[in-house]
Amino acid sequence: xxxxxxxxxxxxxxxxxxxxxxxxxxxxxxxxxxxxxxxxxxxxxxxxxxxxxxxxxxxxxxxxxxxxxxxxxxxxxxxxxxxxxxxxxxxxxxxxxxxxxxxxxxxxxxxxxxxxxxxxxxxxxxxxxxxxxxxxxxxxxxxxxxxxxxxxxxxxxxxxxxxxxxxxxxxxxxxxxxxxxxxxxxxxxxxxxxxxxxxxxxxxxxxxxxxxxxxxxxxxxxxxxxxxxxxxxxxxxxxxxxxxxxxxxxxxxxxxxxxxxxxxxxxxxxxxxxxxxxxxxxxxxxxxxxxxxxxxxxxxxxxxxxxxxxxxxxxxxxxxxxxxxxxxxxxxxxxxxxxxxxxxxxxxxxxxxxxxxxxxxxx
Numbered sequence: 001x002x003x004x005x006x007x008x009x010x011x012x013x014x015x016x017x018x019x020x021x022x023x024x025x026x027x028x029x030x031x032x033x034x035x036x037x038x039x040x041x042x043x044x045x046x047x048x049x050x051x052x053x054x055x056x057x058x059x060x061x062x063x064x065x066x067x068x069x070x071x072x073x074x075x076x077x078x079x080x081x082x083x084x085x086x087x088x089x090x091x092x093x094x095x096x097x098x099x100x101x102x103x104x105x106x107x108x109x110x111x112x113x114x115x116x117x118x119x120x121x122x123x124x125x126x127x128x129x130x131x132x133x134x135x136x137x138x139x140x141x142x143x144x145x146x147x148x149x150x151x152x153x154x155x156x157x158x159x160x161x162x163x164x165x166x167x168x169x170x171x172x173x174x175x176x177x178x179x180x181x182x183x184x185x186x187x188x189x190x191x192x193x194x195x196x197x198x199x200x201x202x203x204x205x206x207x208x209x210x211x212x213x214x215x216x217x218x219x220x221x222x223x224x225x226x227x228x229x230x231x232x233x234x235x236x237x238x239x240x241x242x243x244x245x246x247x248x249x250x251x252x253x254x255x256x257x258x259x260x261x262x263x264x265x266x267x268x269x270x271x272x273x274x275x276x277x278x279x280x281x282x283x284x285x286x287x288x289x290x291x292x293x294x295x296x297x298x299x300x301x302x303x304x305x306x307x308x309x310x311x312x313x314x315x316x317x318x319x320x321x322x323x324x325x326x327x328x329x330x331x332x333x334x335x336x337x338x339x340x341x342x343x344x345x346x347x348x349x350x351x352x353x354x355x356x357x358x359x360x361x362x363x
Contacts, residue, residue: 002165004141010125010150010157011134019130020109020150020157023075026068027109028101030076033057033064034083035098050084072128074117078110108151111159118148125159133159141165154244155237181266185361187320187353188271188296190287194257195353197361198264202257207249208290211242218242250292258300268304269360270297272316312362324348325358 012020034053041048048056057080061068068076086098111127112118119126123135127150139161147162185197193204208215218239225232261268275294279285304311314320321341322331329345334352341348341355 003146003162004143004165005147005160005162006140007158007160008125008139009136010159011136012130012157016130016133017157019071020127021107021152022067023071023109023111023129023150024107024152025103026065026071027075027079028103028105029065029068030057030061031079031083032100034080035100038083038087050080050087053083054080070129072111072130074111074113074128075109077113082110106151108149110147111150112145112148114146116145118145120145120161125161135159139163154240181264183267183269183362184261184265185269185357185359186261186271186300187356187360188273188291188293189353190284190291192353193253193291193296194261195351195357196261197269197354197357199354200260200264201353202253202260204291205249205253206287206290207246208286210249211246215239215242215246250290254292254296254299258296258303261300262303262307262309265304265309267310267312267362268300269312269314269362270300271318271320271356271360272313273297274316310362314360318359320356320359321352323355323359325350325355 034057037053037056038048054077057076061076083098086095089095090097117128120139121132123138124132125135125148126132127148141163143163143165145161146164147160149160151158151160182198187195189195189204190206191204192201194202218235222232222235222239225235273293275288278288301311319330322334323329324331324341324343324345326348327343327346329343331344334341339352341350341352343349
């Protein structure tokens with residue numbers, strides 16, 4: 001069995017958008033109520049389980065929150081279930097103690113209850129208490145729907161649909177693979193997102209640098225508005241739209257590059273980056289954050305894993321850039337400004353990134 005998720009943009013009408021926003025608020029209210037009850041019991045040395053919290057909320061919701069009767073109860077049930085999981089992880093020391101959900105925080109809720117309450121037909125999805133909502137595209141996977149999370153980002157609604165597939169061959173739009181697959185080493189960077197040992201290069205769009213001036217203007221416009229006024233909300237929406245655009249450009253570049261790489265590779269070799277350590281360099285931190293190299297490598301790993309492509313990660317201190325890919329001679333000093341690798345031993349002259357990619361290529 002394989003679990004696959006796809007995030008699809010929704011096209012709801014005004015009534016459906018209002019109902020989905022109300023469900024997000026219902027999820028936040030249920031989570032905060034259960035968290036308050038748990039903290040009260042914790043102070044009195046009374047450990048409450050997820051079932052106890054759910055039972056307590058169901059007992060008072062009709063009196064304290066009478067508007068909740070018109071909404072799907074999946075939102076509150078899944079919110080308390082998520083709190084129970086967070087408390088369990090906190091007890092094991094895996095994460096911090098859960099905090100209250102803010103009204104201005106993430107707007108989302110889980111719409112299903114695991115019993116087939118969500119239906120999908122072509123470009124429509126049937127949500128409880130909301131009805132059939134139009135989708136921008138069809139679901140690419142076929143199988144049993146196990147989880148549906150509805151979320152809002154930049155005034156756009158999305159449905160993240162998780163499907164349990166019994167057979168990996170039922171992927172509707174599986175793209176054809178290249179017949180001449182070969183091992184590929186990949187060197188990631190700032191100016192060039194990825195340089196492969198076969199000579200392919202993938203440009204880094206660096207959207208934050210491209211939209212830096214526009215971000216500055218929208219930030220100044222927001223700072224000049226009266227807090228919580230109508231113009232303040234308009235300026236905030238414009239700023240959110242710029243950030244959303246930047247995120248989409250970066251994500252699209254990562255998806256296109258990683259998909260093309262895994263279609264051509266029989267094995268992949270990558271470097272192990274200490275991203276948190278590299279971000280301490282004030283001169284490179286902004287460019288590194290704009291490139292999001294860690295997410296690029298994570299995306300490459302899971303796509304390779306789906307296709308059964310082995311990935312070899314080099315040691316963190318492996319000198320892929322300083323070592324000659326032809327004779328193996330290692331330079332003692334190599335400046336970041338040296339974009340061409342000139343070997344003093346065999347006379348090889350090669351692009352620095354391509355040299356590193358060849359050294360990372362699995363044998």
